[in-house]
Amino acid sequence: MLEVENLTKFYGDLRAVNDLSFRIEEGEFGTLLGPSGCGKSTTLRTIAGLVDPTEGGIYLRGDDVTGQAPNERNIGLVFQDSATFPHMTVEENIEYGLKMSGFDPDEREKQITKYLDLVQISEYRDHRPTELSGGQERRVSIARALAYEPDILLLDEPLTGLDRVLRQDLRNEIKQIQREVEVTTLYVTHDQEEALSMSDKILVLNNGEKQQEGTPTEIYDDPSNRFVANFVGKSTRLPGTVASHDPPQIDTPIGTVPTDTASLDGFDPGADVEVFLRPEDLSLADAGDGVLRGSVTNVEYLGTYSEVLIDAGEGIQAVLHTSTSANVDIGDEVALTFDPSNVIVLEA
Numbered sequence: 001m002l003e004v005e006n007l008t009k010f011y012g013d014l015r016a017v018n019d020l021s022f023r024i025e026e027g028e029f030g031t032l033l034g035p036s037g038c039g040k041s042t043t044l045r046t047i048a049g050l051v052d053p054t055e056g057g058i059y060l061r062g063d064d065v066t067g068q069a070p071n072e073r074n075i076g077l078v079f080q081d082s083a084t085f086p087h088m089t090v091e092e093n094i095e096y097g098l099k100m101s102g103f104d105p106d107e108r109e110k111q112i113t114k115y116l117d118l119v120q121i122s123e124y125r126d127h128r129p130t131e132l133s134g135g136q137e138r139r140v141s142i143a144r145a146l147a148y149e150p151d152i153l154l155l156d157e158p159l160t161g162l163d164r165v166l167r168q169d170l171r172n173e174i175k176q177i178q179r180e181v182e183v184t185t186l187y188v189t190h191d192q193e194e195a196l197s198m199s200d201k202i203l204v205l206n207n208g209e210k211q212q213e214g215t216p217t218e219i220y221d222d223p224s225n226r227f228v229a230n231f232v233g234k235s236t237r238l239p240g241t242v243a244s245h246d247p248p249q250i251d252t253p254i255g256t257v258p259t260d261t262a263s264l265d266g267f268d269p270g271a272d273v274e275v276f277l278r279p280e281d282l283s284l285a286d287a288g289d290g291v292l293r294g295s296v297t298n299v300e301y302l303g304t305y306s307e308v309l310i311d312a313g314e315g316i317q318a319v320l321h322t323s324t325s326a327n328v329d330i331g332d333e334v335a336l337t338f339d340p341s342n343v344i345v346l347e348a
Ligand SMILES: Nc1ncnc2c1ncn2[C@@H]1O[C@H](COP(=O)(O)OP(=O)(O)OP(=O)(O)O)[C@@H](O)[C@H]1O
Pocket: 011, 014, 016, 034, 035, 036, 037, 038, 039, 040, 041, 042, 043, 190
């Protein structure tokens, strides 16, 4: 289990992390998600002991490790450019860490075989990292980090620089490996797809501060503020004013939008809000039934679905995900409808 308590880090006058607290349970896969510069790496490096916190504490399995050197913390680290030693074979790369951690030769052999097998690179055991593909080299880094059975695995953008298909394959594999080994994991990424697909828990950060903490579904379906709603997933965004609670509806520049009572909780009539509609919650409607209307400006075929952009007027762009068989072309006038219970309403 990892606990980060009231962590603050200043670099000179710059506050990179501000009073951040969170907890990753034993065996849980947690992710720090946020844009470049939001303090993700600083947080991870503080946990690893590579950066001293200005304030706050780090606890691993209940022990206060805040003042400990990196090698005193039982941590497995994988960085985006995780350097394997080029003059050593794959086996020697993994053995090095095991030796440093005091494993005897028999145990080392056992661990090397087990973890090379787990990351599926046993056949490259005697190769040097320079003879491996980018993906294989990442696997070596992961095997090396896991082989001495750390209390926590820390991964900082480990898939950076790999092509899209390989990234997708590896993110599934990392998740599978993590589940199998049941190692407590903290993963750092700016990629929302990675975060949503891999994590048990996501912490969204911005400007060094926690914006929301929750399961992928909570973060996506129930974002707690506009930053999270914008950063995670695509949406049609409408500025608006709460028109009434009964019936629950919001006035927007392109018409009145129906919602449900729960989404207006905490907002008085007249309150300024922003409405978010997820692309998969919108559907094409007959002209008379549409709540939103506009002309199609782009249709992007994405294999299993198409992403359609619609100019809804007043500077509003609607985003719709629809079946690839839907008959929609650039220039078409379309009408859109949605289930009012799917409308996300956030403070403006
Ligand atoms: N060693 C350092 N000295 C001074 N400023 C730093 C240092 N490391 C990071 N920063 C600054 O602290 C802020 C947070 O950086 P950090 O690397 O933690 O963010 P990040 O979310 O991991 O970003 P990225 O995804 O780009 O790595 C940034 O403004 C960065 O410029």
